[in-house]
Structure formats: structure tokens, C-alpha cells
Amino acid sequence: MTHLxxxxxxxxxxxxxxxxxxxxxxEDRIADAVExxxxxxxxxxxxxxxxxxxxxxHLGRAERVVIAGHLDTVPIKGNVPGSWDGDxxxxxxxxxxxxxxxAVQLSLAAALDAPTRxxxxxxxxxxxxxxxRNGLGRVARERPDLxxxxxxxxxxxxxxxxxxxxxxxxxxxxxIPGRAAHSARAWKGLNAIHxxxxxxxxxxxxxxxxxxxxxxxxxxxxxAVRIAGGIAGNVxxxxxxxxxxxxxxxxxxxxxxxxxxxxxxxxxxxxxxHLVYTDLSGAARPGLDAPLAASFAASVAATGVEExxxxxxxxxxxxxxxxxxxxxxxxxxxxxxxxxxxxxxxxEDIRHCRAGLEAWLTS
Amino acid sequence: MTHLxxxxxxxxxxxxxxxxxxxxxxEDRIADAVExxxxxxxxxxxxxxxxxxxxxxHLGRAERVVIAGHLDTVPIKGNVPGSWDGDxxxxxxxxxxxxxxxAVQLSLAAALDAPTRxxxxxxxxxxxxxxxRNGLGRVARERPDLxxxxxxxxxxxxxxxxxxxxxxxxxxxxxIPGRAAHSARAWKGLNAIHxxxxxxxxxxxxxxxxxxxxxxxxxxxxxAVRIAGGIAGNVxxxxxxxxxxxxxxxxxxxxxxxxxxxxxxxxxxxxxxHLVYTDLSGAARPGLDAPLAASFAASVAATGVEExxxxxxxxxxxxxxxxxxxxxxxxxxxxxxxxxxxxxxxxEDIRHCRAGLEAWLTS
Numbered sequence: 001m002t003h004l005x006x007x008x009x010x011x012x013x014x015x016x017x018x019x020x021x022x023x024x025x026x027e028d029r030i031a032d033a034v035e036x037x038x039x040x041x042x043x044x045x046x047x048x049x050x051x052x053x054x055x056x057x058h059l060g061r062a063e064r065v066v067i068a069g070h071l072d073t074v075p076i077k078g079n080v081p082g083s084w085d086g087d088x089x090x091x092x093x094x095x096x097x098x099x100x101x102x103a104v105q106l107s108l109a110a111a112l113d114a115p116t117r118x119x120x121x122x123x124x125x126x127x128x129x130x131x132x133r134n135g136l137g138r139v140a141r142e143r144p145d146l147x148x149x150x151x152x153x154x155x156x157x158x159x160x161x162x163x164x165x166x167x168x169x170x171x172x173x174x175x176i177p178g179r180a181a182h183s184a185r186a187w188k189g190l191n192a193i194h195x196x197x198x199x200x201x202x203x204x205x206x207x208x209x210x211x212x213x214x215x216x217x218x219x220x221x222x223x224a225v226r227i228a229g230g231i232a233g234n235v236x237x238x239x240x241x242x243x244x245x246x247x248x249x250x251x252x253x254x255x256x257x258x259x260x261x262x263x264x265x266x267x268x269x270x271x272x273x274h275l276v277y278t279d280l281s282g283a284a285r286p287g288l289d290a291p292l293a294a295s296f297a298a299s300v301a302a303t304g305v306e307e308x309x310x311x312x313x314x315x316x317x318x319x320x321x322x323x324x325x326x327x328x329x330x331x332x333x334x335x336x337x338x339x340x341x342x343x344x345x346x347x348e349d350i351r352h353c354r355a356g357l358e359a360w361l362t363s
Numbered sequence: 364m365t366h367l368x369x370x371x372x373x374x375x376x377x378x379x380x381x382x383x384x385x386x387x388x389x390e391d392r393i394a395d396a397v398e399x400x401x402x403x404x405x406x407x408x409x410x411x412x413x414x415x416x417x418x419x420x421h422l423g424r425a426e427r428v429v430i431a432g433h434l435d436t437v438p439i440k441g442n443v444p445g446s447w448d449g450d451x452x453x454x455x456x457x458x459x460x461x462x463x464x465x466a467v468q469l470s471l472a473a474a475l476d477a478p479t480r481x482x483x484x485x486x487x488x489x490x491x492x493x494x495x496r497n498g499l500g501r502v503a504r505e506r507p508d509l510x511x512x513x514x515x516x517x518x519x520x521x522x523x524x525x526x527x528x529x530x531x532x533x534x535x536x537x538x539i540p541g542r543a544a545h546s547a548r549a550w551k552g553l554n555a556i557h558x559x560x561x562x563x564x565x566x567x568x569x570x571x572x573x574x575x576x577x578x579x580x581x582x583x584x585x586x587a588v589r590i591a592g593g594i595a596g597n598v599x600x601x602x603x604x605x606x607x608x609x610x611x612x613x614x615x616x617x618x619x620x621x622x623x624x625x626x627x628x629x630x631x632x633x634x635x636x637h638l639v640y641t642d643l644s645g646a647a648r649p650g651l652d653a654p655l656a657a658s659f660a661a662s663v664a665a666t667g668v669e670e671x672x673x674x675x676x677x678x679x680x681x682x683x684x685x686x687x688x689x690x691x692x693x694x695x696x697x698x699x700x701x702x703x704x705x706x707x708x709x710x711e712d713i714r715h716c717r718a719g720l721e722a723w724l725t726s
Binding site for chain 2: 167169171182183184185186187191193194195196197198200201203204208219221223224225226227228229230232233234235236237240242243245247278279312313314
């Protein structure tokens, strides 16, 4: 069992976490280490559900904040254990996404034995894989009481800026039928790939909107992310399937966003297609109008960080949104480097985020 | 070893051939049977090259006719051994493509010990698979003397009508590049699938020509037969590949046809694509102006059959075209039923084709 020293400098703790391989589905070892490190702390009630660990204060405060992070990473590319480069970066898989954020959580979980709000620290598994394996979702289903709160912070990488809410994302397959025939007698068939032309033209011409929600700008996107058609080199294709990914702003409910996507597809004027959803993940409003969010934003602004901005990608803040809990993203590291082969996180970011959260939770 | 009775009624011989499974690459047994049946015939010189068998008369005639057929079939679908239905059809895999034609060849090879032209009977393997495995091609490469002649007849199914020449066929992959990005930040990428839109629009709008060559009408066709693009559901596709099949009339050389296809693709106005040919098979002119062809056409017309027409599909007549030998298709069975699960050939067709060839070869 790896011993985690929660009293160490937060960047050392981050490196210790990077050094424990924890690719999705293989979080036993890191979960054991996190549980063992938290269990002795008298101010925390620690509960484990599979490889998710929840540690809660019970100080009778008026408000409760949920601060969450995932323990797993995408596959390792020769970058575990982690290392330091000369320019003040922690290098390695998970340094950005999101063991630096988990280190901030663990460091503060140990240090803050009398925070001004009750805190629920959540560490969970399997975020980087299919949504139905997600550890936060599992906890919310099996023990919803464990994730109750008035506000949530997800320590996903944001370069230390508060990123509010998130765009939603959905995928739909547009199945365009044709009629097979030998390509030497093409006039007997109906070419499904040719029939897809107006849809691609519509998608290529579509100018995605930027929509302001609660003061933050969400940039939408509608993209074909896959296309497949054709049976053999001498057969007129009897089907062409275009998979469309719609990233939509949190002003739209899932149903409204579906209507928007369906209207766009319909505008292409295809005849007789089928539209089948393969993924439907709602957006989350930024929640910055919640009083706790405002106080958090003020605390972070006091550290000299720029104004909150919109989160463009989909994150687990949407799960808190579904639970009715306003949530923001706030964590160290450049999200552009998440999953990158050269994943690396500035040590300064890690320290800064710890300081920002600590200032708020003790004010 | 299956014994083939070449003196049996030609439809019985066709059924005996259907009863021997001979999916491409597994022609040993049928080739053994064909060789054994021809070897005792004193008027034929029999040569075997792998599973191809060539049987030639050497009567010192002024002209030599090559009459060819392949021994293999596409995979069996519970339709071997063959059967008779009540309506005068031989039913089973290969009944159309092309064991009825092979039966006509074998029956006449045995019967015609003094034809008016010298005859080279060619039975070959692996026609239904990749071109480089084709047995006729192998014989032409290894023993070109074995397929020399003034005119060739390929007994592929034509419902007993002479079908002249064949369209050529080529396939080209048009590779359209994009730039990958996370689909939550689509504006950082370049969507290769969207970029394919003008090409599909061009293909969908293209009206293929019908071109008259030596009096026969060849119908061209330009079709996307495959399209593929996309890496993952959350990534802007960095490439889209459209495979185009161009069936072209025999007025065009391979080079001219390539230029026509390339000009069509260029007219779509794509920027920075790559075009890669994956198949290039030349067309064959009908050759009906050759004197032997004219006499053959006259003999067949005398049996009450309709006028020669163009062969739309690509067949091995193009291989004879490459060797400078005019060639036509002429055989029993409806080519639309080739490879069909309910493949079946009218007994009347088999008898009729035998009679048409016999009349010509003895006149």
C-alpha cells in the first residue's frame, strides 16, 4: 500500500498520486491509498463505495459544499511515474487530468478541520470511460445522501479559473437508406452515399452559435464525427450513416436541444432517413448566481485570477446539475493538455488552486 | 474422382459440374475431373497449369478461336448439389455463373473433332476473386502461346445473346484531409467529413453518359461505393475517404478514363485532396467488326436470337482485349442471377447456346 503524506507540499502529493497507475477500471490501489490516508482524520466521516471514497465533515454549518474529483486516468503512455521538468512543471499521466486537483482536495481535506462550510470530499473512479460506469453517478444512484449539498466544485483542470457549468453533448446517427445494386448496373440502385450530400452540405454551412447564459459565453458546435457507407467495391451502397455530435449551450434542456438538432437535419431536405440518438448528456447552467458560488468567485478573484468563464466541454458538473446542485469547475492545469502525451501541470497552478479554495473555505 | 460423361445431354453435364463444389481457391477436384474427361480425346492436346486446363485442336485451320470459361464459383449458400425445378431450370450455385457455359464448352470439345476453325478450349480457376489470382491471367503470363487466337468467346452468362466487349472499371480513393480537435472545441479543428460535401454533391449531380462504340451502347457510371471518416465520437475527423468506382465505355483507354475521373473530382473544387487508384481494369471494345465475330454473330442470329448488345459489367474479355484478341461474351443464363441465392439457369438456354456455337464452329 502506498502511503500518501497529506501534510506534504501539495505538488509533492500530486506527484505521489501520479506515481500510482490508475487507468480507468484499475483504481483499487489509488482508492486504497486515499482511503487509508483519510481514515485516521477525526474530523472526517469516510465512506467507501467500490473505488469511490466520500469524506464528510459534520460541523453543523449552515451550508454544505461538495468538492469532487476523479481518481482514474486515460491509458499511460510511458509517463508514469511522474517527473519534474526544469521549468516548474509536474510531468506525467494524470498530472492535469486530474491528480493535481485531487492533491488539492486531499491536502485541504486533511488541513481544514474547521472550515466555515461543511465539506463533502468526493473521490471517484471511472470518469474517463462510458457514462454508465462513472463512479460519481454510481454514488448518486446508490447513496444520494452522500452527495447532498448546496454547491459543488469539480476540480477538473481549468488553469485555476472558475469555469461555470458546461455545454451539453448529444450524438445522433442519421441513417440514410439507398438500394443496393451491382455498380456495373448502377441505374438499378439508389446510392445512399450520394443521398447524404445535402446533409453534409448543411452541416458544412451551419454557423454554430455562441450563447450567453448567466453572463458566460457558451460556444455551440454541430459536427459530423463519423460517416460510414458502402458494402463492397462493386455494390451501390444501400445505407450511409452520418453520426452528428451536437454540443449545446445550457440555455437548452435536453429536449430543446434535440429539437434544434432534428430541425437542422430536417432542413437538409433528405427523404426517408432515420435519426437515432446514441448519447444524450444534458448541459449544466453556470450556477454563478447562487450565493455560495458568488462568495467562491469573490475569493478566487481576490487571488488575482481572471473572471469566471464558460466551460465548453462536458464534465461531471452536469451530474450535479441533474441533482439540482449548482456546480463549477475549478482546478489546476491546462485542459488542452488533458490526455496529451506530454501532459504536464504547472506547480504554481497547483499551489494557487489550493490557496484559492482554502481562502474561501476558511472565510 | 468424379467422372464427367461429356456425351451426356449438355444440361446433365451442367448439373454434374454444379454438383462438384468449386469455390474460388478450391478447384482441385473439378479441374481433376475436367482434365480426366478431356485427356482421352485424341483430337485434343491437353495442358494443365495449376487448376487451369487448356485443350487445343491442331487441324491446321486458317483461324483459331479461343473459347473460355472459369471453373470456380462464389461461396455456396446451401445450393450444392444442384437440383431441377419443375419449370425447366437447373438450380444451384454456379448454374448461371458459369457451369452451364462450361458444360457447353466440354460437350462441344468432345463432340467437335473436326471443327471448321481450330479451337482452344480454356477452363480456368479463381475468376471470382482478386484479379491477380485469376487463372486466365496466369496462363496468359506463363504460357501466352496457349491462349493465342484470332477471336475469343467467353461463355459468361448473357441469356444466350452475344454481348460485345465490356465496360472498364476503376476505383479511386479520394482522401480528404482535415485537422483533429476535441469536438467540444470544434473551432480548433477542420472537419474532413464536412469538407467532403462538395464531392458528394458533384457525384450525386453527375449524369453518367451512354456511349455508342462499334454500334453497341455502353452505359457508364460514377459512384461512391464507400465512404469512411471519423476517429471517435468526440473528435473532429481528420480524414474522410470516398472510394469512387468509375465504369467506363470501351471508347476510352485506361489513361483517358483516369483523366475523365480526375477531371470530375477536380470539378468539385476540393482543396488539397489525394487521389489514389486501388483498381484499374481496362475496357474491351466489342470487336464485332472482326470477320470471325461477324460470322459468329450471323450464326447466332440464324438461331433466332436478338442482336448483339453491349456488356455493361467487366469480364475477362478485357484480358483478351489486352492480348489484342477481339472477344465477346456468349453463354446461358441470366447474368442478374449470377451470385444470387436463387441462382438458376433455364435448360433451354444451355441447349440453345450449345446449338449456336456448334452451328458456327461447323459451318
